[in-house]
Amino acid sequence: MKLISLLWGNMFRKPTRTSLTFVSLVIAFLLFMLLRAISDAFSGGVSLEGMDRIVIDSKYSMTDNLPLSYVQQIRSLDEVDQVTSMSWFGGYYREPRNSFATYPVDPESYFDIFPEQLISAETLGRFNNIRVSAVASEALAAQYGWNPGDTIPIIQDIFPQENGSWTWQFELAGTFEYSGGQLLLINYDYFNEAVIGWGKDQVGWLVGRVADPPEVDSTIQLIDGMFENSSDPTRSTTEDEYRRQFASQLGDIGTISGMILMAVFFTIILLTGNTAAQAFAERVPELATMKTLGFSDLSVAALVLAEAVALCVCGGMVGVGIALLLEPGLNANLSEMVGSFDMSGQSALYALGLATLLGLIIGAYPAISAKRLTIVDALRER
Amino acid sequence: MSELIRCTNVCKEYLRGAEKVEVLRNVDLSVKRGAFIALMGPSGSGKTTLLNLIGGLDAPTSGEIEVDGLRLDSANARSLASWRAQSVGFVFQFYNLLPVLNAQRNVELPLLLTDLSRSERHKNAALALDIVGLSDRGKHKPGELSGGQQQRVAIARALVSDPCLLVCDEPTGDLDRTTAEEILELLQTLHRELGKTILMVTHDPKAANRAEYTLHMDKGKLVSTVEGPDLELEPARTVA
Structure with missing residues (x-):
């Protein structure tokens, strides 16, 4: 000192x-x-939830889409408890620098599959019932000051609408808790209805919950076997393995x-x-x-x-x-x-x-x- | 008066490459307390080496050196450091002040090795600066002081822990004549009024005249007896 x-x-x-x-x-x-x-x-x-979830993606490339019909086919299996689809929507809000993850999803099955993403029944009901609706993670809504009922324009660079417009308008149904930061979910039914023809009835990937987690390997083999000889074969893994990869x-x-x-x-x-x-x-x-x-x-x-x-x-x-x-x-x-x-x-x-x-x-x-x-x-x- | 310094058959050799250089040869010297001695001689005669040995900065190759009761030739580095802090004040030709500290802090530096409180250290350093006539320059850093003032600060630093021996190596060698006279006057005052034993190496006969006694060295030996008044100094074993 x-x-x-x-x-x-x-x-x-x-x-x-x-x-x-x-x-x-x-x-x-x-x-x-x-x-x-x-x-x-x-x-x-690596340590996220979802040990009982599987991700079903295109066998050849994660950028290839899968037919929407796979959702029902997989859901019909006894070995699968629930399945939902997700797609990469892209786009940005007002300016290109305001970009964030946006997924067209089926509201009910999505929040059933991802229970850790908490949403109120009221908000989920609105999201389900209003076709042009969207829900934003709390972080995203806070970032841009969105409130329920606001109209949110998302300018697209992948999927134009059937009417030729590249701007999609959504009505914010509310927010949900999401630990990953900024995320916008839009109603798949509206997306599928409005998107240009070549984008219809397509999904990016599927996430399923197996009925019997110890049997997850056989379930994966079963699903991939179902589509092995189709034009869109799948490659399934557990969500944990998917995240690990x-x-x-x-x-x-x-x-x-x-x-x-x-x-x-x-x-x-x-x-x-x-x-x-x-x-x-x-x-x-x-x-x-x-x-x-x-x-x-x-x-x-x-x-x-x-x-x-x-x-x-x-x-x-x-x-x-x-x-x-x-x-x-x-x-x-x-x-x-x-x-x-x-x-x-x-x-x-x-x-x-x-x-x-x-x-x-x-x-x-x-x-x-x-x-x-x-x-x-x-x-x-x- | 009691004996302060005693050197017995002191030799010092250095290796310069493969060559062995004898710097001091069988030096015998006895100095009483309170003496003021000038050590003169040509360059390379061994004066600074002898000064370093007596100041505990270096160890002899052979022989015995006892200063203020401590056998320096057999003391370890730690006890020598502790002894230097208590018993010796050093004054160098180029002052050797720490440039990042002001005069007050430079003078306080040796007191950091004591148990004195901060206020006591400050008080003692201020007193030492006052003795050398620089009480108003405590806040100045060395770079802001003249050569003479820096040497005064160095003398204050040497004095502050009240050592029994002041070892001065060419203390006026870097100063003009007027300033040199002031420094020598100060050393004389310290000798007379505070009773300090001073051992001063110098090339300057005028500086040596300020001392009580003058010893001459050449080729590693004390070559002359003492020049000065009645001697407490005992250069009996010096070799002519």
């Missing part, structure tokens, strides 16, 4: 150099927090972000380490003077090490602080893409731990050199 003024003074001996180093540390830790949040958001998908792709993003962070911190170690080594070389006579005055080898080494740790921890704290300040805005904008974009306290603690470790690594060489410094040799170099 007694040496804080000395420590502080040494850190800002060359303000420009220290400031540049500090900024690089701040950016590194800001990046760390952002990439950790993205990685957490992606890995969070999806997450494994996103896991690559986690690996990539990890590699980016490693590259960033490796560069930081080189740059900051070089700065620390320079700063040490400039201060050799001063450190020798301190030893002359009676400071022990260890206390001088500790001072040098503390300076490196203090710089890194301060940089880390500011980086983490800025990241936390940015979190609400980023969450609103990125939640649709990556799910909930939360920066956890654990990540902040991890960042500060990393900052301390970084400081110890960077300060180790100068500290050891300071400890080994002999007074007479150092003063002779003056």
Whole structure:
């Protein structure tokens, strides 16, 4: 504590150099927090609900549609308790940057299949009964200030209407709870009725709930076997496996972000380490003077090490602080893409731990050199 | 007066590459408390090396050095550091102040190794600055002070922990004549009024004249007996 003024003074001996180093540390830790949040958001998908749900997709490509008739065919199986269809609708609200996931769905079966997405009976009733209706996740409605009864124009880039219009108008029936961020559900019956001819009676994929979860594998084989020789064969998996496959792709993003962070911190170690080594070389006579005055080898080494740790921890704290300040805005904008974009306290603690470790690594060489410094040799170099 | 410094058969060798260089050869010296001694000699004669050994900054290759009751030649680094903090004040040619600290903080630096409270440290440092005539410059950093003022701060730093011995290596070597005289006057005052034992290396005969006694060194040996009044100094074993 007694040496804080000395420590502080040494850190800002060359303000420009220290400031540049500090900024690089701040950016590194800001990046760390952002990439950790993205990685957490992606890995969070693996543990979602739906162990008894299966996803039935086109065998050849997730971009291929399936016939609507598959819904009834699969629903008729004793092994399947419920099935619903979903399709990728695309489009945007007013401006291209206002894009979010929009699915044409059958209201009753959709919310039966996804009970974790809570909707009031009243809202579901309106969604079911009003053909041009839509329901928005609470986050989406809050983002654009939508209220029940509002007309929501969605400008399309995939599905024009039969009348040639690319703008679809929906009446908001209400909202529902959805942990994934922004989502708009539109009534499939209306979509199917209004869409241009080539888009009719098509669905993107199906989600079913098996009657007997332990028998899910045989149910999957049964479904895929039903359509194996048709023009639209299917490839079914459990939702858990589907998410795992999806997450494994996103896991690559986690690996990539990890590699980016490693590259960033490796560069930081080189740059900051070089700065620390320079700063040490400039201060050799001063450190020798301190030893002359009676400071022990260890206390001088500790001072040098503390300076490196203090710089890194301060940089880390500011980086983490800025990241936390940015979190609400980023969450609103990125939640649709990556799910909930939360920066956890654990990540902040991890960042500060990393900052301390970084400081110890960077300060180790100068500290050891300071400890080994002999007074007479150092003063002779003056 | 009691003996403060005793060097017995002190030798110091360095390795310069593969070559062994003898810097001090069988130096014997005894200094009483309260003496003011100038150590003169040509460059490379071993004066600074002897000063460093007596100040506990370096260890002899052989021989015994005892200062203020401590055998420096057999003390470990930790106890030497602790001893330096308590018993020796150092004044260097280039002041060696820490540029990031103001004068007050520079003077307080040795007191950080003591148990004194913050206010006591502040008070003692202010007193030391007052003794050297810089009580109004405490907030100035070294870069804002003249060479003479910086050396005064360095002397205040050397004094602040009330050591029994002041070791001065060319204290006026970087100063103009007028400023040098002021610094020497200050050292004399410290010697006379505070009874400090001062060992000063200098090339300057005028500086040496300020001391009570002058010792001459050449090629690692004390080559002359003492020049000065009645001697508490005992250079009996110096080699002519």
